[in-house]
Amino acid sequence: MKKRLSVLVSLALTAMLALTGCASANNEKTEESNLFRVGMEAGYPPFNWTQGDDSNGAVAIEGSSEYAGGYDVEIAKRIAEGLGKELVIVKTEWDGLVPALTSGKIDAIIAGMSPTAERKKSIDFSDNYYNSQLVLVVKNNGPYANAKTLADFKGAKVTAQLNTFHYSVIDQIEGVNKQEAMDNFPAMRVALESGVIDAYVSERPEAVSAQAANSNFKIIELTDGFETNPEDTAIAVGLKKNSELTEKINEILAGISAEEQTEIMDNAIKNQPAAQ
Amino acid sequence: MSIESIVKIVQENWPMFLRGAWVTIYISIIGTLIGTLIGLLVGVIRTIPVPERGIKKVFLKVINVILSIYIEFFRGTPMIVQSMVIYYGSAQFLGIDINRIVAALFIVSINTGAYMSEIVRGGIVSIDKGQFEAAQAIGMSHAQTMFNVILPQVIRNILPATGNEFVVNIKDTSVLNVISVSELFFQTKSIAGNNFKYFESFSVACIIYLILTFTITRILRFIERKLDGPENYIIPGNQMQVKTPEIVADK
Numbered sequence: 088m089k090k091r092l093s094v095l096v097s098l099a100l101t102a103m104l105a106l107t108g109c110a111s112a113n114n115e116k117t118e119e120s121n122l123f124r125v126g127m128e129a130g131y132p133p134f135n136w137t138q139g140d141d142s143n144g145a146v147a148i149e150g151s152s153e154y155a156g157g158y159d160v161e162i163a164k165r166i167a168e169g170l171g172k173e174l175v176i177v178k179t180e181w182d183g184l185v186p187a188l189t190s191g192k193i194d195a196i197i198a199g200m201s202p203t204a205e206r207k208k209s210i211d212f213s214d215n216y217y218n219s220q221l222v223l224v225v226k227n228n229g230p231y232a233n234a235k236t237l238a239d240f241k242g243a244k245v246t247a248q249l250n251t252f253h254y255s256v257i258d259q260i261e262g263v264n265k266q267e268a269m270d271n272f273p274a275m276r277v278a279l280e281s282g283v284i285d286a287y288v289s290e291r292p293e294a295v296s297a298q299a300a301n302s303n304f305k306i307i308e309l310t311d312g313f314e315t316n317p318e319d320t321a322i323a324v325g326l327k328k329n330s331e332l333t334e335k336i337n338e339i340l341a342g343i344s345a346e347e348q349t350e351i352m353d354n355a356i357k358n359q360p361a362a363q
Numbered sequence: 364m365s366i367e368s369i370v371k372i373v374q375e376n377w378p379m380f381l382r383g384a385w386v387t388i389y390i391s392i393i394g395t396l397i398g399t400l401i402g403l404l405v406g407v408i409r410t411i412p413v414p415e416r417g418i419k420k421v422f423l424k425v426i427n428v429i430l431s432i433y434i435e436f437f438r439g440t441p442m443i444v445q446s447m448v449i450y451y452g453s454a455q456f457l458g459i460d461i462n463r464i465v466a467a468l469f470i471v472s473i474n475t476g477a478y479m480s481e482i483v484r485g486g487i488v489s490i491d492k493g494q495f496e497a498a499q500a501i502g503m504s505h506a507q508t509m510f511n512v513i514l515p516q517v518i519r520n521i522l523p524a525t526g527n528e529f530v531v532n533i534k535d536t537s538v539l540n541v542i543s544v545s546e547l548f549f550q551t552k553s554i555a556g557n558n559f560k561y562f563e564s565f566s567v568a569c570i571i572y573l574i575l576t577f578t579i580t581r582i583l584r585f586i587e588r589k590l591d592g593p594e595n596y597i598i599p600g601n602q603m604q605v606k607t608p609e610i611v612a613d614k
Contacts, residue, residue: 130556137553139378150463151545152382153553180549183541186447190454192543273552277561300559360557 123172125163126179126187127155127198131272132296133355134199134322135159137178143358148178158292158355159197162216162343166197166324169339170332181271182250185209188327195332196325199290202318203252211328213336215321217348219290221256223307224279224297231285236311237261240286246275247288252319257288259313272297279304288313290320292352300361369563376554376564383550384571390464390539390546391532394471398532399525401472402479403518405430407509409480410487430480437477443538446470450542467539474535475528482524486517519590526583530576547571 127135129148135157138145145156146164155176167174177193184200187193188210202212223240225231231243237260246266247253254268266284269275275287276297286307289297294306324340326333373380409430414420437445450466453459461469490513498508537548547568555564 128556130553132557136557137379138557139376148545150543153379153545177543178545178549178553179543180541183447183451183543186451186455187543190451192451192454192460271552271556273555273561276559277565280561297559361559 123167124175124193126177126184126193129155129178132359161351163197202323211326213324217322222294223286225286227305243285245286253288256313383547387547395529397472398475401476402483405480406483434477446542467544486521
């Protein structure tokens with residue numbers, strides 16, 4: 088009986104492998120399409136957010152009646168225009184973005200993603216389309232509201248988003264009470280508001296909008312600051328390994344000046360749903 | 364947190380909440396129905412008596428091994444992992460581009476099927492052996508015994524467990540946002556991300572989830588009572604939950 092079982096299992100495995108081999112041949116079919124499918128969370132203002140109508144240049148989200156707006160969407164529109172393709176926004180959870188890209192469900196990730204060395208192992212990145220600065224967000228009336236340097240956060244309960252470099256820089260604070268990393272910004276803001284944490288590490292644009300929307304929050308811009316890798320604070324377009332799009336997108340991004348970037352970002356911060 | 368801000372959030376975002384709730388309920392209803400059918404089928408196959416020898420024995424053994432692998436795999440891995448593997452894996456390694464709603468329905472159905480087949484098997488095993496023997500004595504085949512004698516009782520007896528599965532499905536669809544399905548949880552997250560009012564937005568989602576699950580359990584309880592018929596008639600021969608809590612309370 089044992090023997091027969093193992094024969095069966097190996098037969099089944101061979102059949103599966105054979106099927107896999109046949110099917111992978113038609114893997115490239117979406118490459119030629121005239122669509123530029125961009126993945127983003129649509130829940131990380133001012134980079135990207137979800138709204139109910141197409142005001143302020145928002146673009147329809149695929150398979151839903153909502154629209155996505157924000158800095159990333161504006162950049163995506165410029166890239167799509169430069170490529171001569173039609174822009175399609177695919178709203179996906181953060182953790183689903185990289186698998187969606189590598190499996191060809193989307194053509195690019197434009198979701199405020201930093202080109203870290205870790206991520207570069209599985210996907211390629213374009214040149215930067217934004218550079219941001221790390222800050223800490225604390226409660227207005229909390230014990231760390233007047234902190235100025237990293238040393239002031241000694242003993243504070245600090246966290247950051249899971250799988251981001253925000254989380255690893257927390258170790259630079261001496262004597263910090265580093266908390267479990269959290270999945271997303273909404274969760275961290277709840278934690279901060281409810282006092283579960285004292286501060287969270289974030290990038291400036293996210294912090295500015297959190298402060299604008301909720302008067303209980305305060306941004307701490309450190310005088311000494313975190314030591315960061317320039318490749319971390321930069322934000323770039325995530326692309327499939329060896330994608331032919333990389334070069335073209337870099338050309339288009341080169342045409343967007345730093346002033347224009349700031350202008351788009353200022354507009355995005357002004358237009359985000361919480362600001363209205 | 365104030366009532367006014369909750370009302371304001373509902374007023375501003377009700378279309379998003381409703382669309383999210385619709386996707387959630389749609390996936391869980393279809394998923395549970397298909398899953399229950401898969402469960403019935405698998406449960407029936409797994410209880411076919413295996414003959415002593417012959418080609419039928421080999422065939423049944425093989426089928427049973429495959430079904431066991433299916434059940435162990437889908438019961439033993441989280442749905443979020445299955446979504447990632449099935450949706451993105453099929454595109455990356457097999458080149459099959461599945462529509463995300465189809466993928467979601469497939470994942471929920473096959474997941475529910477794995478749990479349900481064990482529930483159904485338990486339901487079948489719990490029926491008194493005498494009934495099988497009696498059916499055999501009057502010359503009924505296994506299929507006839509199943510469809511005419513056993514399954515009508517099994518379906519009644521597994522209803523409470525099916526209700527559990529249903530409620531679990533309504534809540535578990537919230538992991539499907541990793542494959543871009545905009546269900547209630549993902550929609551609420553976007554709303555909270557926009558207005559920065561987390562407690563309020565998630566309180567609304569909480570109430571919607573409660574309404575969904577409560578309605579479903581009430582409907583299933585109603586079906587249970589309908590199936591039971593008059594109170595003085597109780598289907599014999601099972602060790603699972605036979606009676607609705609109302610009847611138990613009466614006694």
